[in-house]
Amino acid sequence: MGAFRLLLAVLVAVSHMGVTFSGLNPGVVAVISFLIISGFVMTSLIERNYSSTGKIASFYLDRALRLYPQFLFYFIASCIVVHVLMPGSAPDLELTVPRVAASLSMVPLGFYMFGVSSLWILPPAWSLGLEMCFYLVIPFLLIFKWRGAAFALSVGVFVLACFGYINTDYYGYRLLPGVLFMFLCGSYLYKANSRGMAVVAATTIGAGLLFAAIMAGVIERQPYNAEVTLGTALGIPAVYWLSRLKYHRVDEFLGNLSYGVFLNHFVLIYALHGFWSGTYDAAIILGVLLVAFSLSYLTYYCIERPALKLRHRLRAGVRAGATETRSAEALL
Known part of the structure; x- marks a missing residue:
């Protein structure tokens, strides 16, 4: 799933540069697949290494070592770029001690x-907060077998949000109660x-029907309800199929670039805004992506890879060098 994850990161990046497809935001569609992948990978990780309550703290440390190294680097880089190149802007005004401290805690x-953290210092990072909330609950859902009940409750919250009875953007896309089922x-x-x-098949069909109803005007279009339902309908079969492919070194390499691209593209957008205020044409978008790939390559090998060794030391029973393990580790 490495190449797929990089494609998802690219879709998030181009969406932040104003690209849409038939009026749909591709970044939102991509984020839903990220959530589905995360659920798959965390279940694998917990069942193989952290399957008891006594190991939950180690699981949390494992996840912190996964998310924080590159996040800290790009968060600090964004603070510097914003303050130096965009003084007085909305992101610059967010650079207060309380906002920065809250944001750093993820x-x-x-x-x-x-209002408890900043959206504008590193905008894509809001979803890392959502990821961390999922990490906090998933060990308990698996160990105590609460997954089915949690799934049903989350679907209920999402349906209310999708139809606009509660805030669609927040509870149908950004907060854990409405997206936990994804x-x-x-x-x-x-x-x-x-x-x-049966559960995932019914969810795929249901999401597809909701998307069709939204696009046909049967259900009122609300912020991102079309993109989220489309992302669910497409993401589930994509993850199912891709998870069954054999490990390939090129796929792993591409996957290693995905997290950096997801984080760094907005730093590059801010840097670009510091010197230029034009519209994004194909050449500009391509240039941003190429620089994002290059930076991600450097930060993966210089920052994240050393932390990878620490993560692996936490894990019991990982078979070093085995094909199955290497394929999984590329995602974890």
Whole structure:
């Protein structure tokens, strides 16, 4: 799934440069696939290494070592770029000690809409706050077998949001109660049994029908409800199929670039705004992406890869060098 994850990061990046497809935001569609992948990978990681309550703290440390190294680098880089090249701008005004401290703790990034952190210092990072919230609950859902109940409750919240009874953007896309079932679709795909496959198949069909109804005007178009339902309908079968492909070194390499591109493209956008205020044409977008790939290559090998060794030391029972393990580790 490495190449797929890089494609998703690229879709997020181009969406932030104003690219849409038939009026749909490709970045939102891509984020839903990221959630499904996360559910798949975290279930694999917990079942193989952290499958008891006594190991949950180690799981949290594992996840912090995964997310923080590159995040800290690009967050600090964004602060510098914003302050030096965009003085007095909305992002620059967010550079206060309380906002920066809250954002650095990551979880509050997922609650920016309540004023507890900054959205504008590194905008794509709000979803890392959502990821961290998922990490906090998934060990308990798996260990205590609460996954089915959590799935049903989350679907209920999402339906209310999709129809506009509660804030569609927040509860249908950005906050865990309404999107937990998307993570859990990925979880059900890992070692899927007949019950799990029935759940994800029904979810795929339901999401596809909701998307069709929204686009046909039967259901009122609300912020991102079309993109989220489309992302769910497309993301589940994509993850199912890709998770069954064999490990390939090129795929792993491309996947290693995805997290850096996801984080660094907005730093590059801010840097570009510091010198230029034109519109994004194809050449500018391509240039930003090429620089994003190059930076991601450097930060993966110089910053994230050393932390990778620490993460692996936490894990028990990982078979070093095995093809299955290497394929999984490329995602973890």
